[in-house]
Amino acid sequence: MQMNLQMDCTVLKFNHCGRTIYTFDQNRLQTQNTERKCPVCQEPMRFSLLEAPIIVPCPFSNGHNTPCAFLIGASLGPAFISELQDKEIHVGVTNSQGVVYSYTSLGIQRQKQDWEQCLCIPLVAPGIGTDSFHTLWDQELEEFSLFPTWMPHRFEEEREFGSCCYGFALSFLNKLRRAQNSAVISKDDFTQFHVFPRVKLASKYIKVYQEICQHGFYIAQ
Ligand SMILES: [Zn+2]
Structure with missing residues (x-):
């Protein structure tokens, strides 16, 4: 088979x-x-x-049906999401409509498909997603994605510092946390507490x- x-x-x-x-x-x-x-x-x-x-x-769910979430996917399919394949892993953030924003060598992508089987980490507690909250989330995400930091030519430059797609998604999360006076979360902590347990289960x-x-x-x- x-x-x-x-x-x-x-x-x-x-x-x-x-x-x-x-x-x-x-x-x-x-x-x-x-x-x-x-x-x-x-x-x-x-x-x-x-x-x-x-x-x-x-362990996989449809990212386009998971609003306001951090997604972990792989361009070659979910089988490539594993601890051993972290080069293949690609992460993104959904807006309230399930459009996935992610940072690639072509700049910020806004995708309505291709994230049907990924690991989803909701960033907002269920029930908080009112219409006005969603509008605000979508505006913030769109504005954030237009920052010059995420220009295509900077992708390799960012990559050297181990950020790239992960940097974009986590920086967005931290921007929201700062706005809510919450402590920012480090890449290591986010990986350890939120990403790693899910990747381990998926593996x-x-x-x-x-x-x-x-x-x-x-x-x-
Ligand atoms: Zn038997």
């Missing part, structure tokens, strides 16, 4: 033959089909209600997913 770059299969987890096994939902394990065979032992699988396969929550999911692509199943160690 080819590696699915879009990672849109549902992953199931179940216990059988003394193992914890992960597989894709394509076998319709959740239907009460007693003829289904375990991909590992090849014995027919019968589950009691409590043993029924569960869906493993996918685990990607590993399981890739194993299923290659072998049809994955056995938890």
Whole structure:
């Protein structure tokens, strides 16, 4: 089976033959089909209600449906979001309409698509997003993206200082924090508390997913 770059299969987890096994939902394990065979032992699988396969929550969500959020994506697809692939990772910030602003070598991009499968960190508590708040957020983000700091020719220059796309998104977050008299958050702290735990979880999911692509199943160690 080819590696699915879009990672849109549902992953199931179940216990059988003394193992914890992960597989894709394509076998319709959740239907009460007693003829289904375990991909590992090849014995027919019968589950009691409590043993029924569960869906493993996918760590990726649609950034365009997540207003006012910090997004972590990868241009080659979600499979490239992992601790080992940080060169491939691209981050951005959504406005209230789900348009993703990100800083690239071409300058600031405003995208209405291509961030359908990414890691989303909401920057605003649910319920705060009133219309006037959204208007203000969108204005601030648009104004911020027009700063000369984010000109295309400065991208490489910024990159040398380890900022680039990350610098843009985090600077915007800190601009809002300053306006609210909150302490600014350092890149290290933001990475450690908000980015790293999500990337770690995603890496685990990607590993399981890739194993299923290659072998049809994955056995938890
Ligand atoms: Zn089995």
